Amino acid sequence: MSPTVLITGASKGIGLAAAESILADGAKVIALQRTVTPALEALSAKYPGALTIVKGDHRTFSSSAKDVSSAIALADTLDGVVLNAALNLPYGAIATIPLDGYRGIFEVNLFSVVQFLQLALPKLRNAKGKVILVSSAAGEYGMKGIGAYAASKAALTQLNRTLAVEESDITSIAFNPGSVRTEFAASVEREGKGHVDPALVDPFISSLIEPDIPGRGIRNLVLRAGVDYTGKYLSYDDPLVTSL
Numbered sequence: 001m002s003p004t005v006l007i008t009g010a011s012k013g014i015g016l017a018a019a020e021s022i023l024a025d026g027a028k029v030i031a032l033q034r035t036v037t038p039a040l041e042a043l044s045a046k047y048p049g050a051l052t053i054v055k056g057d058h059r060t061f062s063s064s065a066k067d068v069s070s071a072i073a074l075a076d077t078l079d080g081v082v083l084n085a086a087l088n089l090p091y092g093a094i095a096t097i098p099l100d101g102y103r104g105i106f107e108v109n110l111f112s113v114v115q116f117l118q119l120a121l122p123k124l125r126n127a128k129g130k131v132i133l134v135s136s137a138a139g140e141y142g143m144k145g146i147g148a149y150a151a152s153k154a155a156l157t158q159l160n161r162t163l164a165v166e167e168s169d170i171t172s173i174a175f176n177p178g179s180v181r182t183e184f185a186a187s188v189e190r191e192g193k194g195h196v197d198p199a200l201v202d203p204f205i206s207s208l209i210e211p212d213i214p215g216r217g218i219r220n221l222v223l224r225a226g227v228d229y230t231g232k233y234l235s236y237d238d239p240l241v242t243s244l
């Protein structure tokens, strides 16, 4: 039977590319995001019956718990989840960023992920499934003006380590997709101006890779990684990812 993978944030960017790569491998995908884009609809037409689109939010409000639960309920067996949806706005220094900005980013990038896992773990344990947490190199360094996002990703990478030791029936991996040409990357250049250090933005923008590269990395991990991968934080170009 084909494996089933649930992806958050598959309307565009890395999530969309990962969904396409997983579908091309013969697996089934359930995609949860707020917007149903023409690109996602085109993917559904290309893989009839294999892609299920759920329009919804995955923040930790009660209505979004319903969206997440409905998406999980669609899978008879849940072989993998790719927790990819994230928010990077607002930018700003610790000295000036409104506290609600920090809260909003942690809400989407961390608390919603914990809520999602709480709802999905029973099915994931049954299937001995995999969890891919899409993190970022931003969580590894001090970066001026993008600290809320960076802190949320550092916390996500740490969440992965905890999940790996607490849940022996699943394989959990944190994934760094690299610098990728997406709407998210465009916003670093646009809204990040005046906040994020130009010494960081310029090399980031000039070294962007296309989303299909991390998309394939996510596919490799969610469909092929062994149990020995659990707890690892891996970049898209790591041989442990590309060789699978």
Ligand SMILES: NC(=O)c1ccc[n+]([C@@H]2O[C@H](COP(=O)([O-])OP(=O)(O)OC[C@H]3O[C@@H](n4cnc5c(N)ncnc54)[C@H](OP(=O)(O)O)[C@@H]3O)[C@@H](O)[C@H]2O)c1
Residues within 6 Å of the ligand: 008, 009, 010, 011, 012, 013, 014, 015, 032, 033, 034, 035, 036, 056, 057, 058, 059, 083, 084, 085, 086, 087, 108, 134, 135, 136, 137, 176, 177, 178, 179, 180, 181, 182, 183, 184, 185
């Ligand atoms: N691009 C890069 O250079 C880069 C670098 C490092 C890490 N990353 C990480 O890679 C992941 C994907 O980023 P991307 O570059 O592909 O960004 P993107 O093109 O902006 O896509 C973000 C996706 O998340 C969804 N999303 C956002 N908030 C959501 C919510 N509350 N509920 C459901 N879905 C939501 C968006 O769909 P809707 O708006 O339709 O909901 C969209 O599908 C993120 O975790 C990001 O932190 C990206």
